[in-house]
Amino acid sequence: MNSCSKVASSLSYAMLITVVLASGAVLAGWFFAIDFLKNPVEGQIPVAPTTATCFILCGVAYATLVKKESQEEISRHRTWLIAACTILVSIICMLVIGHNYCSGTIPDFEQILFPYKLNAVDKFAPGRMSPSTAIYFLMVSLSLSIFDRRLRLPYSQGLLVFMLFMALLNLVGYFYGLPYLCGLGAFTRIAGPTALGFLLLGTSLLLIRPEQKIMHLLTNDTFGGITARAILPVAILCPAIIGWIAATGEQNKVWNWTYGAAFMVVSNIAILCIVVALLSKKLEGIDKEKRIALEEKESLATQRDTFMAVLTHDLKNPLIGADRVLDGLLRGNAGSLSEEQTHALLLLRQSNEDLLSMVKTLLHLYKYDRDAEVLFFETTSIEPAIEEAVSELLPLAKNHQIELRHQVSDTTPTVRIDRTAMSHVITNLIQNAIKFSGKNAVIEVTAENLDDDFCLVKIHDNGPGIPKRVLEHLFERYSQGDSGKHYKTGTGLGLFLCHQIVQAHDGTLTCVSAEDTGTTFAIMLRKAVAAHERVPG
Numbered sequence: 033m034n035s036c037s038k039v040a041s042s043l044s045y046a047m048l049i050t051v052v053l054a055s056g057a058v059l060a061g062w063f064f065a066i067d068f069l070k071n072p073v074e075g076q077i078p079v080a081p082t083t084a085t086c087f088i089l090c091g092v093a094y095a096t097l098v099k100k101e102s103q104e105e106i107s108r109h110r111t112w113l114i115a116a117c118t119i120l121v122s123i124i125c126m127l128v129i130g131h132n133y134c135s136g137t138i139p140d141f142e143q144i145l146f147p148y149k150l151n152a153v154d155k156f157a158p159g160r161m162s163p164s165t166a167i168y169f170l171m172v173s174l175s176l177s178i179f180d181r182r183l184r185l186p187y188s189q190g191l192l193v194f195m196l197f198m199a200l201l202n203l204v205g206y207f208y209g210l211p212y213l214c215g216l217g218a219f220t221r222i223a224g225p226t227a228l229g230f231l232l233l234g235t236s237l238l239l240i241r242p243e244q245k246i247m248h249l250l251t252n253d254t255f256g257g258i259t260a261r262a263i264l265p266v267a268i269l270c271p272a273i274i275g276w277i278a279a280t281g282e283q284n285k286v287w288n289w290t291y292g293a294a295f296m297v298v299s300n301i302a303i304l305c306i307v308v309a310l311l312s313k314k315l316e317g318i319d320k321e322k323r324i325a326l327e328e329k330e331s332l333a334t335q336r337d338t339f340m341a342v343l344t345h346d347l348k349n350p351l352i353g354a355d356r357v358l359d360g361l362l363r364g365n366a367g368s369l370s371e372e373q374t375h376a377l378l379l380l381r382q383s384n385e386d387l388l389s390m391v392k393t394l395l396h397l398y399k400y401d402r403d404a405e406v407l408f409f410e411t412t413s414i415e416p417a418i419e420e421a422v423s424e425l426l427p428l429a430k431n432h433q434i435e436l437r438h439q440v441s442d443t444t445p446t447v448r449i450d451r452t453a454m455s456h457v458i459t460n461l462i463q464n465a466i467k468f469s470g471k472n473a474v475i476e477v478t479a480e481n482l483d484d485d486f487c488l489v490k491i492h493d494n495g496p497g498i499p500k501r502v503l504e505h506l507f508e509r510y511s512q513g514d515s516g517k518h519y520k521t522g523t524g525l526g527l528f529l530c531h532q533i534v535q536a537h538d539g540t541l542t543c544v545s546a547e548d549t550g551t552t553f554a555i556m557l558r559k560a561v562a563a564h565e566r567v568p569g
Contacts, residue, residue, distance in 0.1 A: 040251050044239035047232040052091040054229065058084035076206075077223040080161040082128065086121045086169050087229055093117040093176050094233075097240055118173040125166035125173070162222040164202065164214075168230050171195045175237065189246045192234045199230035204272060208279055255315055262311045266303060274299045351388040358384065378431055385428070407450040407536060411560045414479050414487055415440045417451050421458040422477060429466055429475065436462070438477035445559035447487050449537055457530045457541075461491040461553045464526065469495035482556065489555040498545040506543055507531040 061069025062081040071078035093114045175191040205213025206224045214221040238247050250260045278292035287295070358381040360366070362374065369377070422438045429436035458477065465475045475493045482488040498506065509528045534541040534555055545551035 040239045040247070044236040047236035047239075048091055048094055051087055051229050051232050051236070054225070055079075055084035055087035055091070058225075059088075071223075073224060077162075077221055079223045079225050079229075080165075082124055082161045083165055083223075083226055086124055086161075087233065089117045089121050090169070090172055090176070090233060094237060094240070097176070097179060114176060118176050121169050122173045125161075125169045128161045128166040129163055162226070164198075164222040165226055168195050168199065168222075172230075172233065172237070179237075179240075186246050189238060192238055193246065196231060196234040199227045199234065200268075202227040203231065207272065207276055255318070258315065258318070259311060262314070263307060266307050270303050271296075271300055274303075351384055351391065354384050355381065355388065382428075382431070407453055409448050409450055411446055411448050412451060413440075413446055414444060414449070414454070414489060414557070417449070417455040418458055418477055418479060418489070420451075420455045421462055424459060425462050425466065428463070432466055432469075433471040434466055434469055435472075435474045436466075436477075437474070440478070441480040443481040444479045445481055445484075445487050447537075447557045448560045449557065453533050454537070457533050457555065458489065458491065460526045460530050465491060465493040465495065465551070469493050485559055487557045487559060489557070490552055492550060492552040494550040497547040497549055497551055498543070499547060503543060503545055507541065 057069045058079045059081055060066065061071075062084075096110045096114050096117075171191045172195065175188045175195075179188045181188075202214050202222050203224065205211065206227070211221060214224075214227075241247065250257060250264065274296050278296040281287050281295075282289055282292045358377055361369070362377055362381070418438055418440060422436060426436055462475060462477065469475065473493060473495055475491070477489070477491050479487060479489045507527050507530075509525065531541050534557075537557055539555060539557040542554045542556075543551065544554070
């Protein structure tokens with residue numbers, strides 16, 4: 033929830049508390065005959081006790097909705113409480129409407145409840161709930177009943193918005209001294225405080241879920257949300273206030289109707305121009321801040337790229353040098369070695385090779401994440417990439433007493449690949465097979481034609497296999513099996529990188545394995561005539 037949504041929620045609570053406390057004060061005024069609480073504006077229509085009761089019931093339903101945690105269902109007793117409140121409000125409103133329009137068949141239940149308190153204020157249906165008020169409450173009840181249903185259109189919020197505009201029309205009628213805007217025909221007019229209460233209640237209901245539907249247009253942190261929050265208050269308040277000034281001047285003979293209309297038009301234009309100018313300046317400042325932040329981000333990315341290039345270069349060179357020295361020692365260039373010395377140097381060389389492989393993997397992965405890895409495609413056979421990987425790892429396999437063999441079918445189609453990148457994939461898969469296979473194991477690398485459209489490369493070993501729970505996440509970033517965690521040089525990035533490279537070749541990398549039966553990695557590539565060339569960069 034962003035800062036605007038938090039402000040909206042706090043404002044919603046404040047509005048609801050105001051409506052409920054004011055409604056409680058109205059009821060106290062009726063029960064204890066305190067005229068000021070019933071009607072704070074002398075000579076105007078008082079708020080009916082049934083109206084105050086309905087406001088409180090809507091407030092209870094609102095409070096129940098507020099307790100609903102995001103993305104969770106309301107508990108059953110809370111659902112029933114909302115339903116009970118909305119049904120009770122609907123029954124009261126329908127009885128009011130029925131009594132006003134069918135007075136001979138539906139009893140005056142307000143007179144039954146408050147027989148000595150409803151004094152005549154208006155000459156039609158004195159002291160009763162206005163039919164306009166009843167209709168507004170019916171709209172609020174319907175909105176509450178479907179409030180959290182996932183509907184394609186925002187019907188609930190749409191009802192509230194329509195009710196808000198009607199209540200605003202009634203309030204403007206009082207503001208301008210036009211009583212015919214405050215009711216329906218000859219029936220009791222809606223009270224001014226009641227219209228204000230609907231404005232507060234409707235707005236508070238809209239603000240319950242500031243991240244949804246209509247309210248999201250106002251509460252989001254985008255330029256659209258900022259613009260809406262800046263213009264909407266001005267669009268609502270300024271025309272009403274300026275119009276009231278124009279009408280008051282005309283009534284007091286300060287100016288005529290034409291001058292008042294011209295004053296209203298020019299004033300609205302001036303205010304909107306000022307608002308647009310201020311908003312433009314604010315958006316320009318936000319845009320400048322974002323541009324500066326983007327430039328800083330790009331600068332950091334460039335520095336990071338340079339750092340990674342220097343780091344990997346500085347790490348690879350000494351590792352390659354150490355590998356050559358170790359290889360020379362093992363060949364006896366510095367004299368004969370004892371069995372213990374040979375074993376120690378083999379372990380050291382293996383550790384050095386693992387570290388070099390990890391550095392290369394991290395560099396490749398970083399380039400793919402930055403979309404900086406450029407693949408140079410060529411139409412060729414897959415055999416050179418396989419032979420390059422096998423020849424590189426054959427000494428390692430012999431050191432582990434593992435037989436490594438390969439076979440490429442004569443019918444294998446040509447493919448469009450980056451030979452270096454594909455060789456890296458095959459090397460990584462063979463290296464993993466050697467790492468997790470025991471002595472006297474056999475690793476087979478084969479390539480064959482599949483359905484005359486694909487080249488299928490398989491790397492099969494008869495090792496311990498991969499558990500099913502690990503197999504499901506095998507190609508995810510940082511994924512390692514239980515056995516893989518024993519290798520301190522592992523990063524869990526090798527298979528993820530292989531998967532990324534094969535995908536960049538418009539191919540697929542899959543794995544079939546079962547514990548104690550071996551593992552088979554399969555690379556499926558389109559033959560050259562059907563391959564899709566990847567755009568470098």
